[in-house]
Every structure is written in C-alpha cells, then in structure tokens.
Amino acid sequence: MAVAEESHFGRAAARLGMAQPPLSQRIQRLERHLGVRLFERTSRQVALTEPGALLLAEAREVLARSEAFMATARRIRDGETGVLRAALPPDLSGETVAALLAGFSGAGASGLELELHELSTAQQLERFAAHELDVGLIHHPCDVSGLELGPVLRRELGVLLPRGAAAAGLDEVPLASLTGHDLILFPRAGAPAVYDDLLTTCARNGYTPPAVRHALGSSFVRGLVLSTEAVAFGPRDTHGHAKEGAEAAADVDTEKGVVWRPLTGAPLALRHSVAWPAGRGDAAVSAFAEAATHALRTTAGATPDQPARPLHLRPASEYWL
Incomplete structure (x- = not known):
C-alpha cells in the first residue's frame, strides 16, 4: 500500500521507517508468494500493474480488518471482551436513544453486551482518560486530545x-x-x-x-x-x-x-460526534458510531456540520474560528 500510494520506493521506505533495499526485497518476496507482478519499475518511477491495482483494494480491506483484529485482541487482553462501555449525553430524546440501540443491535452486535451510561462530555472525557470508556457521544467544542472522532453533526x-x-x-x-x-x-x-x-x-x-x-x-x-x-x-x-x-x-x-x-x-x-480512544476503534465501536450517527440524523434532525472555516485545535478546547 505504501509503495502504491507513494509511487516511489524511497518515499515509501521513509514513510514506513525502514531502509529502501529491504523494502524492495520484501516487495519482491510478496510478488513471488502471490505469483503476480505488482509493480512496473523504471529508473524514474514505480507504477502499479493491472494485477497490482486489482489487489490494492483487497489489501486495504485486509489491513483494516487486521487493525480491528488487533483492537479486539487488546480488549480481550484488558479483560473487556464481550462488553462495550458506551456513553450518551443527557440531552438526547428517548426516540433517539431507542433508534441508536435498535441500530446497534441490527448491526450484528447483538451478541455483545452494551454497558450504556448517561454522562456529560466532561464526565466522558474523564472516563476516556482513565480507560473506563470505550466510546461516547460528545459535544463540541471540547478537548479531543488522544481521541478519534466520527463525523460532526449539528x-x-x-x-x-x-x-x-x-x-x-x-x-x-x-x-x-x-x-x-x-x-x-x-x-x-x-x-x-x-x-x-x-x-x-x-x-x-x-x-x-x-x-x-x-x-x-x-x-x-x-x-x-x-x-x-x-x-x-x-x-x-x-x-x-x-x-x-x-x-x-x-x-x-x-x-x-x-x-x-x-x-x-x-x-x-449543539455539535456532536462519536469519540473513542485513538487506535482502539474495533468493529463494535464502528457499529456504535454508525448507529449513533444514523439515529441523530433520522430522529433528531441532525445535519453534517460544515464550518465556513477549518477546525483548529487548541490545548484546552476545540474552537470553530
């Protein structure tokens, strides 16, 4: 993926934090293992072959699934398997909460126990910092350091x-x-x-x-x-x-x-987005994020927030400037 996106072995190696010769050798071994030529190499550029282009989409899916697999493994290691600790703010309507729960169950997460809490944004941030919360719906602006965010809704x-x-x-x-x-x-x-x-x-x-x-x-x-x-x-x-x-x-x-x-x-x-600790977004977190976003849009009239100016982060808070 790195070589395909950079179209250059040197830049790809720098991005991966390794030297160029070992990267070239690993690509050659991958080509031999797959039985297809992935790249056309010249002295000036590196280009994907047709088989390489077809396999790139599959490679992205494999890596995404691998990251989700590792996140789940970390949850098992930390004794969290089978339970998703989630939080919602108190200002949601009953219809929105019901739609979120229905969507989460319908997303194939019915075998997972959802431990749902009603918490303010400040309380959610405290629990994220203490590793006591897996995912939550927060209000902006707030300090999002160390968190990954879903789409911001208004x-x-x-x-x-x-x-x-x-x-x-x-x-x-x-x-x-x-x-x-x-x-x-x-x-x-x-x-x-x-x-x-x-x-x-x-x-x-x-x-x-x-x-x-x-x-x-x-x-x-x-x-x-x-x-x-x-x-x-x-x-x-x-x-x-x-x-x-x-x-x-x-x-x-x-x-x-x-x-x-x-x-x-x-x-x-009010501006909302689903948040979770960076690097810990597994399939259960994704299912909750999708269910929350869908519920807010269909029952609460929430719309994608598109500020006229970009979002800037400051040490204490997040501001639309």
Missing part, C-alpha cells in the same frame, strides 16, 4: 419560553428579543467550552441574560420557565415535535403555558 437550538412572553408571538425569535429574561442552562462543569460558547454567541447577538440558572432535567427546566419567566435553549426533538417542510417553522406547544420557537438565523447549535 442540531440547531431553539428557545423555550413562556407563552405570555412578547417573543412567543414571533415565528422566529431574534436573540436580542430575549433581553430581560433570565437564562436556564446546563451546569457549566458538564461542558465548559460549550457553555461559554453559547453565552458568547448570545452576547454577540444582543442578548446578555440578567442571571443564569442551572438545570438538567426537561421537567425541571419547564418548571423554571413557567415559574420564573426565564428562557432555555434546546433542540426541537427534545422540546417539541420534529417536523419537516413548512411545519418546521410553526408553533410548537411543549405543554400548557410553554412554547418552543426557532431562533432567527439559527445562531446556536
């Missing part, structure tokens, strides 16, 4: 507010129109960078809450909205009914006295 946030609030009469709510309302947020310790990013975006769009109250459970959040005239942010799938087309912008009554509205310009969003 869930737009709307606002939950009292029906009697002036902004409740709008089809879409500008953040600035929430001025004067306290804000209900999850505790900062659960995802510090996400918490700070939300407040910063609010301030940039003209809304600085007089006070920030903390709550996690959806019933408790709604109770605070009703009793204190505060507002809270949340995705449609957890505070209303997921709708499509023209209905998506319509009024959503979550319960008597409380309504959910989309925000003008969709300035706020």
Whole structure:
C-alpha cells in the first residue's frame, strides 16, 4: 500500500521507517508468494500493474480488518471482551436513544453486551482518560486530545419560553428579543467550552441574560420557565415535535403555558460526534458510531456540520474560528 500510494520506493521506505533495499526485497518476496507482478519499475518511477491495482483494494480491506483484529485482541487482553462501555449525553430524546440501540443491535452486535451510561462530555472525557470508556457521544467544542472522532453533526437550538412572553408571538425569535429574561442552562462543569460558547454567541447577538440558572432535567427546566419567566435553549426533538417542510417553522406547544420557537438565523447549535480512544476503534465501536450517527440524523434532525472555516485545535478546547 505504501509503495502504491507513494509511487516511489524511497518515499515509501521513509514513510514506513525502514531502509529502501529491504523494502524492495520484501516487495519482491510478496510478488513471488502471490505469483503476480505488482509493480512496473523504471529508473524514474514505480507504477502499479493491472494485477497490482486489482489487489490494492483487497489489501486495504485486509489491513483494516487486521487493525480491528488487533483492537479486539487488546480488549480481550484488558479483560473487556464481550462488553462495550458506551456513553450518551443527557440531552438526547428517548426516540433517539431507542433508534441508536435498535441500530446497534441490527448491526450484528447483538451478541455483545452494551454497558450504556448517561454522562456529560466532561464526565466522558474523564472516563476516556482513565480507560473506563470505550466510546461516547460528545459535544463540541471540547478537548479531543488522544481521541478519534466520527463525523460532526449539528442540531440547531431553539428557545423555550413562556407563552405570555412578547417573543412567543414571533415565528422566529431574534436573540436580542430575549433581553430581560433570565437564562436556564446546563451546569457549566458538564461542558465548559460549550457553555461559554453559547453565552458568547448570545452576547454577540444582543442578548446578555440578567442571571443564569442551572438545570438538567426537561421537567425541571419547564418548571423554571413557567415559574420564573426565564428562557432555555434546546433542540426541537427534545422540546417539541420534529417536523419537516413548512411545519418546521410553526408553533410548537411543549405543554400548557410553554412554547418552543426557532431562533432567527439559527445562531446556536449543539455539535456532536462519536469519540473513542485513538487506535482502539474495533468493529463494535464502528457499529456504535454508525448507529449513533444514523439515529441523530433520522430522529433528531441532525445535519453534517460544515464550518465556513477549518477546525483548529487548541490545548484546552476545540474552537470553530
């Protein structure tokens, strides 16, 4: 694979951390073993033969399966065989969790015990560092050092507010129109960078809450909205009914006295991706990642996140700059 991708024995040898002559000899032995010529060699270049090109795709699959095999072997060595320790954040709807579990079971992982935990991003990162978690669904931005990530998905946030609030009469709510309302947020310790990013975006769009109250459970959040005239942010799938087309912008009554509205310009969003320790992504982790991604897209309206500018990593957090 290295020689095919580099089209040069010297560059391939450097990439593999070995000298060029032993690499040439190993390619020759491989050709003799397979009974086919893999490369055409000249003094200027190395090119795949037709049999070599046909075998390259097979070689990629063999190496991918080999890496998964080694990851599984490490799990067995560490006494983790048969159990996948996974985590989800508390803000997912019941429909999303159910779809994820159904997808995971349907992916051929029915013989594997799934040990599922409800954990914040900060708690997941702590367990990853302690080698107590195999895979999880995290919020961005956060410190992803030592982790591999699946695709980043975006869930737009709307606002939950009292029906009697002036902004409740709008089809879409500008953040600035929430001025004067306290804000209900999850505790900062659960995802510090996400918490700070939300407040910063609010301030940039003209809304600085007089006070920030903390709550996690959806019933408790709604109770605070009703009793204190505060507002809270949340995705449609957890505070209303997921709708499509023209209905998506319509009024959503979550319960008597409380309504959910989309925000003008969709300035706020939750960003998710499945994460796992680098080098430990086996078949079970892949099945969980695929099931989580599919569940978020089909039940929570999540879409691939495509920032206008590239993602930059900083020592403490991950920022979209």
